[in-house]
Amino acid sequence: MTTLKVITRNNSNWFVFISLALAIVVKCVLFQQLVFETLNLDSFASMFKFYGTVLFIAIFLSSFVFISKHYWWTIALLLLIDIWELGNFTYYRANGVFLNMDAILMADNMSGFWNSVIVYFSWKSYMPFLISIIYAIIIYTVPKSPKRHWKWFITCIVLCYLFFPIRQFKTWRNNIDNLKIESTNTGIKYILEIYAPLFTPYNSVLGKAYVSYISGSKAQWEEKYIRESSVVDYFFAMIWFEAAYVYHQKKNNSRDEQELSYAEQTMLSSCIQRNGTNIPNTNLIIIIVESLESWGIDYQWDGIYAMPCLRNFLQNKHIFYADKIKSQAKHGVSGDGQMIINTGLLPISSGAACRIYGTNTYPNIAHYYKKSVTLNPSAGAWNQSVVNPNYGISELYESNDMRNDVSVFQELNARIEDNPESEFIMAITVSTHTPFSLAKEIDYKTDQNMPEILSNYIKCLNYTDEQIGKFIDKFLLSPQWSQSTTLVITGDHTIFKQMLLDEFKEYASIKNLPIKNGKNYCPLIVFSPNIHEPIKYTKECYQMDIFPTITNTIGCDDYYWKGLGINLMDSAKVRTISEQQAYKLSDKLIRTNYFNSLYE
Numbered sequence: 010m011t012t013l014k015v016i017t018r019n020n021s022n023w024f025v026f027i028s029l030a031l032a033i034v035v036k037c038v039l040f041q042q043l044v045f046e047t048l049n050l051d052s053f054a055s056m057f058k059f060y061g062t063v064l065f066i067a068i069f070l071s072s073f074v075f076i077s078k079h080y081w082w083t084i085a086l087l088l089l090i091d092i093w094e095l096g097n098f099t100y101y102r103a104n105g106v107f108l109n110m111d112a113i114l115m116a117d118n119m120s121g122f123w124n125s126v127i128v129y130f131s132w133k134s135y136m137p138f139l140i141s142i143i144y145a146i147i148i149y150t151v152p153k154s155p156k157r158h159w160k161w162f163i164t165c166i167v168l169c170y171l172f173f174p175i176r177q178f179k180t181w182r183n184n185i186d187n188l189k190i191e192s193t194n195t196g197i198k199y200i201l202e203i204y205a206p207l208f209t210p211y212n213s214v215l216g217k218a219y220v221s222y223i224s225g226s227k228a229q230w231e232e233k234y235i236r237e238s239s240v241v242d243y244f245f246a247m248i249w250f251e252a253a254y255v256y257h258q259k260k261n262n263s264r265d266e267q268e269l270s271y272a273e274q275t276m277l278s279s280c281i282q283r284n285g286t287n288i289p290n291t292n293l294i295i296i297i298v299e300s301l302e303s304w305g306i307d308y309q310w311d312g313i314y315a316m317p318c319l320r321n322f323l324q325n326k327h328i329f330y331a332d333k334i335k336s337q338a339k340h341g342v343s344g345d346g347q348m349i350i351n352t353g354l355l356p357i358s359s360g361a362a363c364r365i366y367g368t369n370t371y372p373n374i375a376h377y378y379k380k381s382v383t384l385n386p387s388a389g390a391w392n393q394s395v396v397n398p399n400y401g402i403s404e405l406y407e408s409n410d411m412r413n414d415v416s417v418f419q420e421l422n423a424r425i426e427d428n429p430e431s432e433f434i435m436a437i438t439v440s441t442h443t444p445f446s447l448a449k450e451i452d453y454k455t456d457q458n459m460p461e462i463l464s465n466y467i468k469c470l471n472y473t474d475e476q477i478g479k480f481i482d483k484f485l486l487s488p489q490w491s492q493s494t495t496l497v498i499t500g501d502h503t504i505f506k507q508m509l510l511d512e513f514k515e516y517a518s519i520k521n522l523p524i525k526n527g528k529n530y531c532p533l534i535v536f537s538p539n540i541h542e543p544i545k546y547t548k549e550c551y552q553m554d555i556f557p558t559i560t561n562t563i564g565c566d567d568y569y570w571k572g573l574g575i576n577l578m579d580s581a582k583v584r585t586i587s588e589q590q591a592y593k594l595s596d597k598l599i600r601t602n603y604f605n606s607l608y609e
Contacts, residue, residue, distance in 0.1 A: 025148055026071045029083050032144045033067035036137045040094050080148055087141040098134040273594055279585050280571045289377055290564035292494040294434045297347060298473060299441045301500030303332040303532040304523040305470045310455050315471045318478025329535040331546035331577055336531055337553060338502035344391035346501030351400045353556030353572030355595035362599050367395040370605045372570035374559060376401030378433040384417045386439040413447060414438045418476045422483055425490050441469045460513055466504060492538050495563050499555060500531035537562050546577050553591055
């Protein structure tokens with residue numbers, strides 16, 4: 010009898026072990042499907058990284074059932090995983106990044122904005138909880154008979170087989186074939202090229218030696234491959250290694266040109282001019298509108314435009330207008346947008362530069378002006394008190410009214426009542442920030458069939474447009490400002506991520522909205538006395554193009570930092586750096602505080 014009990018208990022343990030491991034794997038696969046809408050990972054390396062790591066974690070956690078007398082803790086474990094996935098899923102929909110250490114460290118920037126995350130909850134994000142419920146029912150209702158346990162074991166194996174991406178082998182084979190074509194290496198080097206990245210952390214000595222060793226292939230492709238394929242980098246221990254590595258870089262901020270490859274130095278040479286001495290020929294006002302998307306300017310319902318003031322402003326003869334500015338903000342979101350516009354640099358690969366490298370020296374537009382100020386509605390957000398001096402801005406005005414833009418425009422209007430004296434003013438709005446809490450107070454009507462989030466966004470655009478319109482009227486009626494000032498209006502980033510654009514696609518197609526193709530852009534509006542006829546730029550371009558366009562417009566195209574983009578007003582200008590090259594180069598320039606010795 011005792012022997013039978015032991016056997017039964019062992020079988021129960023194995024059954025719970027397999028069920029728990031399967032539940033964890035299914036949750037991770039489901040999360041992958043919900044977020045990325047595909048289980049077809051890019052390569053065998055990415056498949057190995059994802060499924061290998063998921064299986065390792067699932068087996069490790071499930072193994073504790075063999076040293077425990079109870080199973081209730083396994084349900085608690087699954088619920089904790091559910092909560093973690095829910096946070097990641099929601100944060101991904103809202104800001105495009107997972108709930109990692111960077112997100113946690115930036116949480117203090119969300120003061121007053123927590124509803125901005127809650128609004129992105131979806132019923133799909135609760136599906137993992139269903140798996141936990143099914144698991145709980147199974148382990149407490151399945152008969153204790155060992156034979157029944159083995160039937161469930163076979164069922165689990167079948168389910169695992171159904172979830173395994175068999176098509177991935179075809180993708181892997183195709184990638185290997187492409188690798189043979191792209192690579193100039195053979196023999197041992199060829200084998201290393203395929204397999205070494207799987208077990209090589211990029212930031213290690215081994216990783217850097219590997220990249221040097223496989224020097225026959227394209228350098229850019231090698232680094233990208235090892236960064237994306239390293240299984241070791243994916244484990245939690247390597248996350249902390251990376252954190253320590255970043256901390257070490259931050260602590261020892263110093264420029265080391267030897268860290269820049271020959272290709273990077275060549276690219277950088279087109280961006281830097283060592284002896285720039287220009288002085289701006291106009292004042293400069295930049296209005297960064299929270300989450301402003303270009304299509305909103307042209308939106309109308311029953312013949313009434315949502316943003317009539319900006320539409321009318323675009324008819325002015327001193328206007329340059331680009332309506333397809335691709336947002337390049339990353340984890341820092343609004344902070345990244347502000348940095349791109351002010352410095353011409355792009356965000357770092359992980360985290361927010363304004364938080365991690367806020368004390369760095371940055372190239373900027375503002376330092377040539379005698380007076381400069383940032384008007385910020387959300388006090389404390391995005392480390393403004395630290396980064397503004399390093400963006401060349403000498404004064405910071407912060408309001409505690411994070412719900413609307415009244416205080417910002419009151420301050421802006423008050424400042425243009427004085428005579429200008431070589432001034433730079435940057436005003437940041439907040440009314441169009443999710444969850445669009447002002448929408449219920451705004452009278453603008455939208456289509457009753459429009460998705461609620463989309464409708465609320467349009468209403469808040471209408472409110473912000475009214476505030477901007479009042480300022481523009483006052484600005485244009487003030488000759489001492491309008492005849493000596495460049496006024497820039499743009500967005501810090503787009504608001505709707507791909508998942509929401511997909512949800513809007515059917516409605517957008519029916520109503521023929523520009524976002525029906527799944528793309529959304531920020532606008533760039535430049536008013537300047539140096540522009541003598543309206544200019545419309547209709548090609549897709551980038552936020553990194555805003556900086557060189559502004560410096561050219563204010564007569565500072567001789568500034569030592571040209572930026573990573575191009576002057577959009579120069580039709581003959583050829584782009585010499587791709588977007589991905591620019592991201593990579595900018596990341597290195599920021600992390601090494603490259604401009605510390607170049608700043609004038």
